[in-house]
Amino acid sequence: MAITISSFNFKGGVGKTTTTVNLAKALHSLGKRVLVIDADAQGNASKMMGFRLVTEKDGKTLYEAMSGNASIMECVFCENENEESFDFIPSRPNLYQCEQELVSRTGREYILRMMLNNLEDHYDFILIDCPPNYGLVSINAMVASDYLLIPINCEVFALDGMGLITAKYEEIKKLVNPKLEILGYIMSRYDKRLSLHRQAYEQMNQNFPGKVFNTTIRTNIQLAESPAQRMNVFDFAPNCTGAADYMELAKEILSRLDNQ
Ligand SMILES: Nc1ncnc2c1ncn2[C@@H]1O[C@H](COP(=O)(O)OP(=O)(O)O)[C@@H](O)[C@H]1O
Numbered sequence: 483m484a485i486t487i488s489s490f491n492f493k494g495g496v497g498k499t500t501t502t503v504n505l506a507k508a509l510h511s512l513g514k515r516v517l518v519i520d521a522d523a524q525g526n527a528s529k530m531m532g533f534r535l536v537t538e539k540d541g542k543t544l545y546e547a548m549s550g551n552a553s554i555m556e557c558v559f560c561e562n563e564n565e566e567s568f569d570f571i572p573s574r575p576n577l578y579q580c581e582q583e584l585v586s587r588t589g590r591e592y593i594l595r596m597m598l599n600n601l602e603d604h605y606d607f608i609l610i611d612c613p614p615n616y617g618l619v620s621i622n623a624m625v626a627s628d629y630l631l632i633p634i635n636c637e638v639f640a641l642d643g644m645g646l647i648t649a650k651y652e653e654i655k656k657l658v659n660p661k662l663e664i665l666g667y668i669m670s671r672y673d674k675r676l677s678l679h680r681q682a683y684e685q686m687n688q689n690f691p692g693k694v695f696n697t698t699i700r701t702n703i704q705l706a707e708s709p710a711q712r713m714n715v716f717d718f719a720p721n722c723t724g725a726a727d728y729m730e731l732a733k734e735i736l737s738r739l740d741n742q
C-alpha cells in the first residue's frame with residue numbers, strides 16, 4: 483500500500499513544488515512506483531512534468547476527479563511517455579472552483595482520500611504538491627496523507643509561520659486524520675556559508691529535534707532553471723548539486739521510513 487506524503491507550507495516560494503517533483507523522480511530512480519498529485523490550481527508541478535492541454539484527455543485533471551466528472555484512474559498521466567517514469571495527476575486553474583464547491587459536499591474533507599483508495603495498490607509513494615494556503619484542497623491532501631514534508635526556505639523569514647503549521651497539523655491529526663505524522667522539515671535554498679542559514683538550521687533542530695532532515699537542498703541555479711524547460715532537475719542537469727541533494731533526500735526519507 484502506498485505511503486502518501488504531502489509537501490505542505492502556507493507560504494509560496496519555499497520549494498514545495500520543486501521538492502515534490504524532484505523527490506518523485508529520485509524515488510522513481512531508486513526503483514519505487516511513484517504518483518505525484520498536483521493539488522495547486524496554479525499547476526506549477528504539472529508544467530514541470532510536461533503537462534499541456536492538448537487533447538481531450540488532457541482535460542481530465544484533479545478538479546474533474548474531485549468534482550465527480552471523471553474517475554481518478556482517467557486523470558493519471560505518465561511523466562515521460564517515451565521511457566519508464568513516474569505518474570502524475572495534473573491540475574489547472576479550474577481547481578480553484580473546488581474550494582467553493584467542496585463547502586457544500588458531505589464528507590468534504592475526505593473526498594481525495596476516498597478516491598486514493600482506488601490507486602493505493604498501484605504505487606509505493608503518492609506525493610501531493612499542496613497550494614500555499616489552508617483551504618479545503620489542502621485539508622483534503624492532509625487527510626489523505628500519512629506524512630507531511632515541510633520545505634523551509636532559508637532566505638526569507640525562514641521560521642515565520644512555523645507555529646501556525648504546527649497548530650494546523652495538530653488540528654488535522656486530532657479531528658480528522660489521527661495517523662498523520664510530520665515526516666520532516668527540509669531546509670531549502672540552503673547556503674552553509676551564511677550564518678543566517680546556519681542559525682535557522684540550528685534553531686529548527688532545537689525546536690523540532692529529530693525532525694529536521696540532515697540533507698539540505700542547496701541554492702542551485704539548475705533547480706531554478708529546470709521548471710522553465712518543463713523538466714525535473716535530473717533530466718535537465720543530472721550532475722548538478724540540486725540533483726545530488728534531492729537524491730540524498732530521497733535516500734534519507736527511505737531510511738527514516740524503514741526505521742519507523
Ligand atoms: N534550492 C533551490 N535553488 C534555487 N532555486 C530554487 C530552489 N528551490 C526552489 N527554487 C526556485 O524557487 C521558486 C519557488 O520554488 P517552488 O518549488 O515553486 O516553491 P512553492 O511550490 O513552495 O511555491 C521556483 O522558481 C524554483 O525554481
Ligand SMILES: [Mg+2]
Nearest residue numbers: 498499522526
Ligand atoms: Mg508550488
